[in-house]
Amino acid sequence: MRATSGRHTRRRLAWGWISQSLFFVLPWLDWDGRRLLLPILALFVLLMWASARVGRLFCGYLCAHTVYADLLLWIERRIEGERGARMRLDAAPPSLRRHGRKIAKHGAWLLLSLANGFTMVAWFMPVRALPALLWHGAPAPWAGLLAYAALTYMNGGLLRHRVCRHFCPLGPMQNALIGGRTLVVSYDHQRGEPRGLRNAKRGAAVLAQGACLDCTLCIQVCPSGSDIRNGLRSDCIGCGACIDACDRVMRQRGEAEGLIRYAPRIKVR
Numbered sequence: 001m002r003a004t005s006g007r008h009t010r011r012r013l014a015w016g017w018i019s020q021s022l023f024f025v026l027p028w029l030d031w032d033g034r035r036l037l038l039p040i041l042a043l044f045v046l047l048m049w050a051s052a053r054v055g056r057l058f059c060g061y062l063c064a065h066t067v068y069a070d071l072l073l074w075i076e077r078r079i080e081g082e083r084g085a086r087m088r089l090d091a092a093p094p095s096l097r098r099h100g101r102k103i104a105k106h107g108a109w110l111l112l113s114l115a116n117g118f119t120m121v122a123w124f125m126p127v128r129a130l131p132a133l134l135w136h137g138a139p140a141p142w143a144g145l146l147a148y149a150a151l152t153y154m155n156g157g158l159l160r161h162r163v164c165r166h167f168c169p170l171g172p173m174q175n176a177l178i179g180g181r182t183l184v185v186s187y188d189h190q191r192g193e194p195r196g197l198r199n200a201k202r203g204a205a206v207l208a209q210g211a212c213l214d215c216t217l218c219i220q221v222c223p224s225g226s227d228i229r230n231g232l233r234s235d236c237i238g239c240g241a242c243i244d245a246c247d248r249v250m251r252q253r254g255e256a257e258g259l260i261r262y263a264p265r266i267k268v269r
Helices: 007-028 043-054 057-062 064-080 083-091 096-122 127-135 139-159 162-166 170-175 200-208 241-252
Strands: 183-187 260-264
Touching (some): 007 096, 007 241, 057 064, 064 139, 139 162
Antiparallel strands (some): 183 260
């Protein structure tokens, strides 16, 4: 997946860091002698209301799978480089540098996965007693820790957003709740079509061209590989990565942003 930048990407990453900070910190906090995380569960009601107003807010910004995929991809970029560098590294012959970076990446993935597994178990049992239970080999905590660590590593690191496309049932369920006022990622067909490259070699044909350059960057940055120009699909997680990519192209050409934007849209494919 190609990296992108922009206000929606920054917002998504910020919410990811906030949600994971809460995930790791809340099990350690108490409120009036009770675990603080229990009152926090009431926030899920607010989340359901927000999803009805702004579509797949949860999937694009707060879903644990989306956040883990972004975090593990962030680790991969820091160790192996951006998309082009990673492709060259994968195609390179075996070497100490190649194997060293692969081992470092997977080692960092495993450490994060184990930390996630520990914290998930801590949500369901006293966190301060958990290290001792693990040290003495208690089977239930170890089973939960390793199971969630394996899910983090496999889903976030290896499968990534294939899970959103092929396995997760939340997408079709949430899309079924989309109403006339729900904000979803939308492509402006009237402004963008007919799509195609615009350059001097095309002559008069450029005059009839829409704003979309058919650069396919919106597809390249999409976690699930969807083409938003063909209409909203059930595997779109509403993350706004395609919006940032398209807005960047429009700015470079001196044109108005918003060819792809959050807007009310009912039709789902």
